[in-house]
Amino acid sequence: MAKRLLRSRERLSLKFGQASFELLGDFLINFNQKNKENLDSLSKCCGSFKLKPLLDCIFLICQELKLDPAVGYHATELLQRFMVKHLSDLLVTPETSAAAASEPRNLEDSIFDQLKEKFPLIVFSCVQLANKMSLNHHMIDTGTAVSFLHLLGLSVSKKTILESELMVFKGLEFKLIYPNPLTSVETLLEVLGHNDPSVPVKRLYHLCRHVLQFITLQKAAIYDSLLKVTTQRASPSKEQREKFVTVTEDCMLLGVGVIAVAVFILYIRKWEQVIGELSHITGISVKSISDFAHVTLAHIVGFLCPAE
Structure with missing residues (x-):
């Protein structure tokens, strides 16, 4: 178990062309398995959060923060999975259920109101988590994150950023490794x-x-x-x-x-x-x-x- 974990971390930190053939073989087999599992469990909403405007936003964030493009692709996968799970959870909360009982349109409005303010921060949280998973030395601390988001017109505190990141982490059920x-x-x-x-x-x-x-x-x-x-x-x-x-x-x-x-x-x-x-x-x-x-x-x- 420890050996496998060490190998996984080693592969993530290696640059292109540095991995041994044995490690590549193991990783390819594992990647293929994960890819098949993903295809077997696709939701009806798959791809809904991989639209061009969102991708442009994620890649621009990575560019401005000088992050590896790999972080952008990983963040996209995290955002897609989190939002599908998050929306599903919102649909079964007492508040939204009550809105649905009175009028279907109220349900849509209620969910939209809950998401519109915090969605930009959710996107940024996905980028942060993806960057941490990359084991890249260029980490973005909360102070830098606050300054960056302020430049984008988002007034947030360090606590808000950490709470958003934790919310996404929990929403993904602490699983952050997905095929990209x-x-x-x-x-x-x-x-x-x-x-x-x-x-x-x-x-x-x-x-x-x-x-x-x-x-x-x-x-x-x-x-x-x-x-x-x-x-x-x-x-x-x-x-x-x-x-x-x-x-x-x-x-x-x-x-x-x-x-x-x-x-x-x-x-x-x-x-x-x-x-x-x-x-x-x-x-x-x-x-x-x-x-x-x-x-x-x-x-x-x-x-x-x-x-x-």
């Missing part, structure tokens, strides 16, 4: 580099970060296009869209897709070789990886060269 797409990309790249040393993974790594951020911020449009390609229908049915939700939350598919796009851009001659190896590592079909990459590349081209 950047972890998937980094792990798969390192495994790819070990399996095929001819692939320049260190150069790919920097491009992969930009590709991942693009996909994350353009997620709705990219996955809508992928759904149409997968179903071969211009207007997929409601049932097809509902079944496709698991694809939109699959960190492993996103990870191989990001790497495939980066390889296509930088080393197209190795395209088929790398796609085959990624398929071998993850069990995801070559066609699925190729479809994801081609759809994403089309959106990148459209973004860089918009039609007049």
